[in-house]
Amino acid sequence: MAEDSGLQAALCSEQFGSGAARGCRAAADGRLQWEAEGRRWWGSPGNRGGAASSPLSGLVSVFLPQGFPDSVSQDYLPYQWWDSVQAFASSLSGSLATQAVLQGIGVGNAKASVSAATATWLVKDSTGMLGRIVFAWWKGSKLDCNAKQWRLFADVLNDMAMFLEIMAPAFPICFTMTVCISNLAKCIVGVAGGATRAALTMHQARRNNMADVSAKDGSQETLVNLAGLLVSLLLLPLVSGWPSFSLGCFFLFTTLHIYANHRAVRALVMETLNEGRLWLVLQHFLQKGEVLDPTSANQMEPLWTGSWPPVSLSLGVPLHRLISSVSELQHLTEGHHEPYLLCWNQSRNQVQVVLSQAAGPETILRAATHGLVLGALKGARHLPRELEGLRNQLRADPEKASWAIVMETHQVLDKLFPKFLKGLHDAGWKTEKHQLEVDEWRATWLVSLEKKML
Structure with a gap:
């Protein structure tokens, strides 16, 4: 020594x-x-x-979750970077919009009536409150399933709302109606943005630390908004009295905002399956026999428009919607013992699934896979030999009963689905939970219906 x-x-x-x-x-x-x-x-x-902590480690502890980077998902840092950029651009655009609204209601105008301005403000807020309630009722259950798409939708809608606010003073006759529509859109943005932010926070938190991740995200946003406020204090005097320059700055910030939002959402890698990701992974599996990993599937997932499933899939529908006779119930239960019943409308290419009380996440995943396989009979180019034979039968006999095709696909899935499920596990997908849109209806039925009828 x-x-x-x-x-x-x-x-x-x-x-x-x-x-x-x-x-x-x-x-x-x-x-x-x-x-x-x-x-x-x-x-x-x-x-x-x-030893004394370095300034960098101090910043990490203030603005990043404890245990970073192990306590969050791998997509946390790129997402937060682009999310901060979009928040900064949105802060600048919001300052320009706020200035336009204040001018429109008469701030700085000696002839403006305080009561008229107050009435305009109250009507604007009331419209937004009602819109928030209606939108939460209408689309609240769908926000978890497509969090990335709704997050992007919310930010684009927010830009449209701010554009209306900037243009409102140019049309004094329609000012109140314009700002009401704008505030309605902003309230929808608040519901969609807040709900999807919670869903994304749940995805990023990996150590039961959702509250910490959410709190640090709030700290980051506050810092970015503070920076935007300081820049706005310098910017607003420059654009005041120059409507065209103000509008040009708004379009510049909006372009940056939409681009940063797209990059942020595209950086997310969700390891759970929704209908869009399940269709991409299943389509690849049917064509090449391989299961896409979460990173590849998320990169291919459409955010605006794109390759959505060719079939309309409804999970958890009420049983009384599908049957009206004993024979129809027999057709639905014939040839399988799975805890779900599936009805396929060929003309509309619509699949409706009744779930049993015993249906768990794996059953729901199989039912969704079954419905998408039926859609693939009409939409996919290349299929495994078993499904290709079914498609040829369907082409040769378009009048073949849908329940017969459903029964045969049950038998095909008995072989294909275990391989598909194993491939999902090996590729890194979390199959113990999902983001498929499922209604709350559940049913029970006799397994041996034919014997019971005899």
Whole structure:
């Protein structure tokens, strides 16, 4: 052992998250000496943390979740970067829109009536409140299933609302109606944006730390908005009195906002399956026998418009909607013992699925896969041999009963689905939960219906 160090063998070591480990050795005088990355400090009651924290580590602790990067998903950092860029651009656009609204209601105009301005403001807020309630009732259950698409929709709608606010002063006769429509859109944005933000936070939190991830996201947004406020204080005096320049700046910030939002949403890698991702993965599996990994499927997932499933799929529908006679119930239950019943309308290419009380996530995933396979009989180019034979039968006999095709696809899925499910597990998909849109209807039926009728 080197004499100049005066150290004995290492006694212990410690590590914070995935950071560099630091070891503890005993010095000749009995004190503890910690070493890490070329630094050395002496342990003592007044120096519990060892060396002083760097400014960078201080910023990490303030604006990033504890345990970063291990405590969040791998897509956290790229998403948050682009999310901060879009928030900054939105803050600048919002300042221009707010200035236009204040001018429109008479701020700075000695002839403007306070009561008229107040009435306009109250009508605007009331319209938005009603819109928030109606939209939450209408689309609230669908926001989890397509969080990325709804997040992008909310931000684009927000830009449209701000554009209406900027243009409102140019049409004084329609000012009140314009700002009411704008506030209605903003309230819809609040519902869709807030709900999808919660869904994305749940995806990013990996250590039961959703509250911490949400709080740090709020801190990041506050910092970005503060920066936007400071820039707005410099910008607004420059554009005041220059409507065309103000409009040009708004379009510039809006372009940056939409681009950053698209990059942020595209950076997300969701490991759970919704209908769009399931269709992409299933289509690839049927054509090539391989299961796409979450990263590849998320990159291919349409955010605006694109390759959506060719079939209209409804999960968890009421049983009374599908049957009106005993024979129809017999057709639905014939040839399988799965805890779901499936009805396929060929002319509309519509699949409706009744779920049993015992249906769990795997059953729902199989039912959705079954419905998409039926849609693939008309939409996909290449299919496995078993399904290709069914498609040829369907082409040769278009009048063949739908329930007969459904029964035969049950038999095909008995072979294909276990392989598909194993491929999903191996590729890294989480199949114990899903983001498929499922209604709350559940039913029970006799497994041996024919024997019971006899």
